[in-house]
Amino acid sequence: IYIYLGPQSAVDMILVHDNGQFMVRARHVFTASQDNVFAPTASPEPSVAPTTVDSVITVSVRLDRRPNELSWSIFEEEGDNTVFSVNLGDYDMSMAETIVSHRVSVVPGRTYVFQAFDQRGDGICCDDGEGYIYIYLGPESGAVDRILVHDNGQFTVQARHVFTASVPEPTISPSIFPSISPSTMVPSAQPTPVPVQQCKTNGGSCDVDSDCCGSRECCASAVCGPSWLC
Structure with missing residues (x-):
């Protein structure tokens, strides 16, 4: 995020720069004046070290038809420090049966707890839609070899998963055990009639x-x- 003074995106008129590595909210205070722009010769530097793949997890949730009943949080197993949370009502009815994704900053190798609550007590599958939850290691969703958590949504009031922010143990690839191709049946020769x-x-x-x-x-x-x- 950049905020410039004036109508143009000029490097010598930058009032605010945010590298996007916040979690839920980012806040900057600035004054709209020439005295508050960055020095023309200095490029704004990120305030923290660049994010590595293993210091981010991606939470993908497919919501059911009552998304306003779902809340969830991720916190450290030791110390209960909450690193990300979605409150009851944050998902409104316009988001019903959609997939929402959140990127959450984590400490590589640290153990976390994912906890979800459903107000109605019927989970997010399957009476009101086919909801589910995936947590992936890294900034992208859909990588089957980086799944940390999978919940099929069929919990009642609460779902709880403990995971470590590290590359998961590889599972046996289906290609290791190839399925047997159907054999082609070769008709046997008809027996020769004996006189x-x-x-x-x-x-x-x-x-x-x-x-x-x-x-x-x-x-x-x-x-x-x-x-x-x-």
């Missing part, structure tokens, strides 16, 4: 082994029985 030798008598027939071919005795005694003739 059947037959003994016939009185209109009947019987199958005989090919070794008996032409042997009347074998046919009669082994297969057809004594009353049959080949």
Whole structure:
């Protein structure tokens, strides 16, 4: 954020510079006069060291149809120092069923507690919409390998999660266990028909082994029985 004296964005007319690294609110007092601009030769420097990826978390909340009933806060596990909070009513009805994201400054490696309350006692899923909560390490949301907290919204009055502001342990990637591709069924070759030798008598027939071919005795005694003739 920059505030300049005059109608132009001139580097020699800067009254206020804010590097955006505040949490909920930023406040600056200035006088609209030439005496209060930054020195022309000096570029405004950030008051704190540049933010590193691991010193910011991103809280993404998908609200249900009653967003005004939700409040939540993040505080240090030791000392209960609150670093960010959303009060009851901060989410108004115009924000129903939308996704809101907040960037919160944290100390890398420190342990924090996320705590949410629902005034009605039905969470944010699933009677009044499909709400959920994600907390990511870093300034961006959606990175599956940097999820610190996931809540499916199906709590009643309160949800509570403890997390550490550090890169989460890697989970097993689905690619490690590839799914078995469906095999293509190759039809087996049809069995070759074996010629059947037959003994016939009185209109009947019987199958005989090919070794008996032409042997009347074998046919009669082994297969057809004594009353049959080949």
